[in-house]
Structures are given as C-alpha cells and as structure tokens.
Amino acid sequence: MSFIEASSKKKKKKGMGAARFFRKVQSCCTFTLNVSPVVLLSLILAWAFWAYHFRLCLYLIGNQAILQGCLYMIFFEPLFGLTVWSFYKASRTSPGNTIDTAKQGESEELDIEEGYQDNHDSEYVQLLPSHLPARNDANHLSETDDQSNSEQGTSSSPAILSLDDNNAPIRLASSSSLSITVKRDGAKRYCQKCKMDKCDRSHHCRSCKRCILKMDHHCPWINNCVGFYNYKFFYLFIVYGSWFCIYVFSTTLPLTIRIMKQPMGIFEIDFNWLFLCFVSVVFGLFLIPFSLFHTRQLCKNRTTIEFYEKANYRLGSRQKRMGSRRQMIDIMRSRYFNPWELGTRTNVEQVLGKSTMTWFLPIGIPSGNGHTFPLNDHAYDTLAIDEVDDVY
Ligand SMILES: [Zn+2]
Numbered sequence: 464m465s466f467i468e469a470s471s472k473k474k475k476k477k478g479m480g481a482a483r484f485f486r487k488v489q490s491c492c493t494f495t496l497n498v499s500p501v502v503l504l505s506l507i508l509a510w511a512f513w514a515y516h517f518r519l520c521l522y523l524i525g526n527q528a529i530l531q532g533c534l535y536m537i538f539f540e541p542l543f544g545l546t547v548w549s550f551y552k553a554s555r556t557s558p559g560n561t562i563d564t565a566k567q568g569e570s571e572e573l574d575i576e577e578g579y580q581d582n583h584d585s586e587y588v589q590l591l592p593s594h595l596p597a598r599n600d601a602n603h604l605s606e607t608d609d610q611s612n613s614e615q616g617t618s619s620s621p622a623i624l625s626l627d628d629n630n631a632p633i634r635l636a637s638s639s640s641l642s643i644t645v646k647r648d649g650a651k652r653y654c655q656k657c658k659m660d661k662c663d664r665s666h667h668c669r670s671c672k673r674c675i676l677k678m679d680h681h682c683p684w685i686n687n688c689v690g691f692y693n694y695k696f697f698y699l700f701i702v703y704g705s706w707f708c709i710y711v712f713s714t715t716l717p718l719t720i721r722i723m724k725q726p727m728g729i730f731e732i733d734f735n736w737l738f739l740c741f742v743s744v745v746f747g748l749f750l751i752p753f754s755l756f757h758t759r760q761l762c763k764n765r766t767t768i769e770f771y772e773k774a775n776y777r778l779g780s781r782q783k784r785m786g787s788r789r790q791m792i793d794i795m796r797s798r799y800f801n802p803w804e805l806g807t808r809t810n811v812e813q814v815l816g817k818s819t820m821t822w823f824l825p826i827g828i829p830s831g832n833g834h835t836f837p838l839n840d841h842a843y844d845t846l847a848i849d850e851v852d853d854v855y
C-alpha cells in the first residue's frame with residue numbers, strides 16, 4: 464500500500480469518526496430538546512403539589528382556618544391526581560402508527576380469512592356503513608381486496624380491521640383499499656418516508672418519523688404525537704389541567720389579597736403563593752381555550768389537521784355518470800366536508816368510549832382500529848359511494 468493511499472484512508476476514517484461524533488451530539492441535543500418540556504412540566508406539577516399542601520394549606524391550618532385548609536386539600540387531590548394520570552397516559556401511550564401496525568400484522572400468525580370469518584359478524588359491521596349488506600361477505604372482501612391490489616400493481620400493507628376477544632389485532636385487508644381520501648391527482652396516499660400507504664386520517668409526523676393514525680398534532684409538552692390511541696388521554700389532560708389551573712388560582716389569589724390587606728401583611732406573603740397564582744394564570748390562559756377548541760373538535764369528530772387543512776376525497780362511479788360536465792371529476796377537495804361526523808353522542812363515544820362511567824377516566828381504548836372509520840350518510844351521498852368498487 465502506497466503512502467498516499469494510506470493517508471487518504473486515514474483521512475476517510477477520521478472523517479467518518481467526526482461525522483459519527485456530530486451525529487451523536489445532534490441526537491443528544493434533539494433528545495434534550497424533546498424531553499425538556501416534559502421534565503419542566505413534571506417539575507412544575509411536583510412543585511405545585513408541594514407548594515399548595517405545605518405552604519398554603521398548612522399555613523391556613525396553622526392560622527385557625529383548619530376547615531378551609533382541609534377542604535382546599537380534599538378538592539385539590541382528585542384534580543391533581545387526574546391531571547397527572549392523564550398527562551402520564553398521554554405521554555406514554557403510543558398514538559398508533561402504520562409501521563408498527565404492519566410489523567404487528569407480520570408477526571401475527573393469523574390466517575386472514577379465518578380471522579375474518581371468526582369476527583366479521585361483530586366488528587366488521589361496525590366499521591363499514593350499515594347500508595352495505597353485500598359487503599359483509601368474507602369471500603367478497605378477500606376478492607375485492609386482491610382485485611384492488613392487483614389492479615393497482617402494488618402490495619399494500621396489512622391493516623387491522625378488527626380485534627379479537629383478547630383485544631389482539633387481526634389482519635383483514637389493506638388499509639389503502641378502504642381509503643376515501645386520496646392525493647390531489649387522485650392517486651393513493653403514500654408516504655415516501657415510511658414507504659407505506661397512508662390510511663384515512665393518518666399523517667406523517669416529522670418528529671416521530673412515523674405515519675400516525677388519526678393524527679391530531681405533535682405535542683412537545685408530552686413529547687408525543689396525539690393520535691388515535693392517546694387522544695382521549697390528551698383531551699382529559701388539557702381539560703383537567705384547565706380545571707386545575709382555575710382551582711389553584713381561585714383559591715390562592717383571595718388568600719394572597721386578604722393577607723396583603725392586613726397591616727404588615729406584605730411581609731407574611733409567601734413567594735410560593737404568588738408563583739402559584741402566576742403559573743396557574745399562564746397555563747390557564749393557554750389550556751382553557753385549547754380545551755374548549757378540542758371539546759368542539761371532539762363533538763365534531765374532527766382532528767386539528769382536518770380543521771386546518773383541505774382534504775381530497777375520491778368520488779364514486781355514480782357521481783361520474785351524472786353528467787358529461789362531471790365526467791372528468793373524480794376528486795372532491797374540501798376543508799369543511801366532514802365524512803366522519805356521526806352525531807355528537809357517537810362522535811364522543813368514538814374517542815371517550817361507549818361507557819359513560821369511563822368517559823372521565825384516562826383508561827380504555829377508542830372504538831375501531833384507527834385505519835378505517837364509519838362514514839355518515841351525507842358522505843355516502845356526496846361522494847356517491849354506492850358501489851363495492853368505490854368503497855374498497
Ligand atoms: Zn410516514
């Protein structure tokens with residue numbers, strides 16, 4: 464080996480080492496940046512717990528306001544507990560993504576048709592519109608799916624359309640074959656980064672580097688995406704967080720004002736009380752409008768992305784036959800059209816669960832599978848989904 468070759472190899476090795484080092488530094492910085500808001504919020508919550516109990520309530524108890532101090536504590540506990548519980552669940556629960564679903568599907572050793580036959584009577588009818596009786600046929604589903612895939616010349620990823628009795632996912636059909644949303648040119652929605660088809664309501668998150676099911680937004684405060692499986696927890700977190708801020712502010716401020724009005728009261732004021740007021744105002748001003756917005760979105764069965772962005776919907780063949788002027792139109796682009804709105808009660812049930820007993824607790828999983836969603840009748844009429852080929 465010549466001297467020049469050896470030195471160029473050495474330089475190359477050095478360059479690769481430097482690149483690896485910078486990549487490590489970059490990933491370290493990214494990790495710190497991502498985790499910082501969660502750590503900050505956790506510290507604020509822990510401090511609020513300490514300050515409220517040991518600086519505010521104990522002050523009241525020690526100054527002949529025992530009942531007031533105890534009552535403040537009693538109402539504080541459930542609000543704080545529910546806020547922290549929802550926060551933990553929202554940040555630790557995966558919103559669901561197409562890559563994990565595909566991997567899960569591959570690892571499952573379930574036979575597609577067998578799985579479908581075992582479950583089609585219950586789950587499948589819920590997932591697809593009620594006025595499509597012919598589509599509740601197992602053979603038909605398989606044929607249509609195969610046909611659709613072969614026609615498009617692609618191998619679609621398996622989707623989970625149903626859960627068995629033990630909540631284990633069952634592969635039934637490709638996700639894309641059931642999509643009603645498409646790209647601007649009418650082609651299937653496909654993620655170049657995940658190298659997978661996108662199902663309805665899923666979007667690619669740059670932070671998570673995944674296509675998230677029923678993606679709402681990426682929240683830095685929980686360092687997680689808000690999507691299909693954790694939207695309920697996130698929603699409860701912001702709602703309880705709002706009530707928590709209102710409660711802390713409304714109990715701390717009057718006491719602070721009362722003490723300040725007393726002679727020499729200014730010297731008795733605890734810095735922690737003032738900071739409790741300040742933090743509850745800052746977070747309350749952010750959380751209250753945010754939770755009201757999400758309550759509206761929940762009742763409308765609409766994600767934040769759907770609220771802000773236009774979507775392209777595939778039109779069925781009936782729409783194309785309606786007139787020569789419409790012959791070429793097979794896409795409808797709209798921001799206000801909401802095919803998933805099923806009435807307030809059903810919309811809420813889809814996210815919070817069927818049982819009202821568990822609506823306000825951060826437990827349970829949402830209805831459905833995150834890949835396909837029931838459509839309303841208006842969507843069927845508007846999109847003219849009246850034929851099997853138009854749906855699958
Ligand atoms: Zn993606």
Ligand SMILES: [Zn+2]
Nearest residue numbers: 668671681688
């Ligand atoms: Zn994300």
